[in-house]
Amino acid sequence: MSKNKELRITQVKSKIACTPNQRANLSGLGFTKTGQTVNRIDSPEIRGMIKKVSHLVRVEEA
Helix, strand or coil: CCCCCEEEEEECCCCCCCCHHHHHHHHHHCCCCCCCEEEEECCHHHHHHHHHCCCCEEEEEC
C-alpha cells in the first residue's frame, strides 16, 4: 500500500487586496482566515492552486 504525500499549507498574508480568482483558490484550499493551516494530499490540482496564490501561503511537506 503506497502512502500519498501530504502538504501542510499555511496562509501567511491577507486576501483583502487579491483578485476574485485568488480568493476562490484560497477558499478551494480550505482557508477561512489568515494564519490558518490546512493539510492537503499532494496532487497536480492542489499544486496548481498553490502556484496561483504562492505569494499568500507557505508550503511544507508533512
